[in-house]
Amino acid sequence: MLKTMKRTNVFKLYPTKEQEKFLLKICKMSTILWNKLNYIRRQAFFEGRFDWEEGVDELYNEFKSILGSATAQQIIRKNNFAWKSFFKLKWLQRMNKLPKHIKNVSPPRYWKDREAGKRKLMTIIRNDRYRIERNSKGKKYLIFKGMRIRITGKAKWHGKQGQLEILYDDLTKSWYSHQTIEVEKPEAKGYKKAFVDIGAICLITAWIENERQAIAFSGKPLLSDWWYWNKKIAQYQSILKRVNNKHTSKTLRKLYRIRQKRFRHYVNTVVHRFVKLCLKKGVKTIFVGDPKGLRINNNKGKKVNAIIHNFFSYRYIIQRIKITAENFGIKVKPVDEHNTSSRCPWCGSAKFVKKGRLFKCLACGIEAHRDVVGALNIALVSMMPSKPNRRRCRLRGFERGGFNRVLAHPVLLRVSPAEAQTSPQRILAT
Numbered sequence: 001m002l003k004t005m006k007r008t009n010v011f012k013l014y015p016t017k018e019q020e021k022f023l024l025k026i027c028k029m030s031t032i033l034w035n036k037l038n039y040i041r042r043q044a045f046f047e048g049r050f051d052w053e054e055g056v057d058e059l060y061n062e063f064k065s066i067l068g069s070a071t072a073q074q075i076i077r078k079n080n081f082a083w084k085s086f087f088k089l090k091w092l093q094r095m096n097k098l099p100k101h102i103k104n105v106s107p108p109r110y111w112k113d114r115e116a117g118k119r120k121l122m123t124i125i126r127n128d129r130y131r132i133e134r135n136s137k138g139k140k141y142l143i144f145k146g147m148r149i150r151i152t153g154k155a156k157w158h159g160k161q162g163q164l165e166i167l168y169d170d171l172t173k174s175w176y177s178h179q180t181i182e183v184e185k186p187e188a189k190g191y192k193k194a195f196v197d198i199g200a201i202c203l204i205t206a207w208i209e210n211e212r213q214a215i216a217f218s219g220k221p222l223l224s225d226w227w228y229w230n231k232k233i234a235q236y237q238s239i240l241k242r243v244n245n246k247h248t249s250k251t252l253r254k255l256y257r258i259r260q261k262r263f264r265h266y267v268n269t270v271v272h273r274f275v276k277l278c279l280k281k282g283v284k285t286i287f288v289g290d291p292k293g294l295r296i297n298n299n300k301g302k303k304v305n306a307i308i309h310n311f312f313s314y315r316y317i318i319q320r321i322k323i324t325a326e327n328f329g330i331k332v333k334p335v336d337e338h339n340t341s342s343r344c345p346w347c348g349s350a351k352f353v354k355k356g357r358l359f360k361c362l363a364c365g366i367e368a369h370r371d372v373v374g375a376l377n378i379a380l381v382s383m384m385p386s387k388p389n390r391r392r393c394r395l396r397g398f399e400r401g402g403f404n405r406v407l408a409h410p411v412l413l414r415v416s417p418a419e420a421q422t423s424p425q426r427i428l429a430t
């Protein structure tokens with residue numbers, strides 16, 4: 001059997017006035033259904049008498065005439081799924097096996113826009129209850145519940161059509177739909193390994209097995225952009241407080257969103273570029289150092305530290321590498337960098353000094369780029385997790401106890417944030 005994975009196509013909706021009225025009604029009722037069911041379940045959970053059946057039939061019967069039975073059923077299923085994931089996490093927590101980045105486990109929330117303090121407007125259309133049509137001029141339409149709504153957006157993924165979620169974005173006053181697509185999982189034909197160090201100054205530094213030189217993608221454009229928007233946010237915040245004595249506003253939320261979008265866009269572009277390079281070089285597995293907690297105490301100056309605490313979302317970057325690699329059939333393995341002290345990758349000595357971006361080995365005298373040292377150490381840690389017996393590392397490029405053929409400095413690769421992200425399915429097809 002072929003393995004599949006789920007991906008999402010995003011479309012923007014342009015409903016007419018009439019259509020919007022109808023959409024608002026369906027979404028409002030869908031949200032009420034979700035919230036009512038969730039209320040029953042939360043109450044039951046906190047009182048220690050959870051029951052999957054409680055209230056379900058009553059709510060289904062109440063809402064099926066308004067929403068249609070398919071949508072009522074999809075919303076109940078989504079709520080079931082949310083509770084199942086919650087119980088699974090709870091169980092992992094009890095077994096002490098909770099993934100490190102999850103700090104607290106809480107029951108499914110209500111459909112509510114927490115920042116705006118309003119009800120969230122969304123609904124779910126079952127896979128067999130809608131279709132997307134293209135007219136002779138190439139214009140796309142979403143057809144469901146007797147409506148034909150104009151939509152825009154590229155269908156990045158092609159495969160088996162899944163459910164469609166429709167939601168209203170209060171901030172931009174726009175309607176969007178997220179279409180789930182089930183696609184076949186590709187498998188990369190390569191055999192090599194790549195080792196990645198993630199950081200703030202160099203977003204990605206990677207060494208691919210048997211290569212003479214590591215590669216690096218700068219994080220500097222990201223940092224300066226982040227600080228530009230930070231300043232704007234701070235300025236606006238002080239005006240808000242002074243003039244209206246308020247802490248939040250729509251404009252402020254918009255600024256936060258811009259900052260996040262720009263951050264994510266840059267990360268996505270870099271990751272996409274990197275993974276495509278891995279594909280070209282014949283990589284089968286990417287090992288990513290998970291530096292959780294490692295760098296927080298490093299004194300890298302106020303700016304960089306603030307970024308590590310507040311925004312430098314390693315989680316997001318690692319997640320992006322994982323998903324993008326999977327799109328191209330490459331596996332990703334996180335490597336715990338905890339409790340591993342770095343050594344000189346060339347001679348194995350533990351005697352070295354680090355200064356700024358530089359690493360200097362006191363035994364063999366090599367002066368190297370810190371993040372290259374990081375990536376090579378990740379290679380060593382992931383190849384011999386238990387016994388750091390340096391002489392027996394089975395990697396192409398590792399000889400006589402060290403990475404003797406690997407250069408001490410990386411080649412810096414640039415991306416332009418405007419670089420288009422072609423669909424992985426299309427890239428693999430060519």
Ligand SMILES: [Zn+2]
Nearest residue numbers: 344347361364
């Ligand atoms: Zn050395």
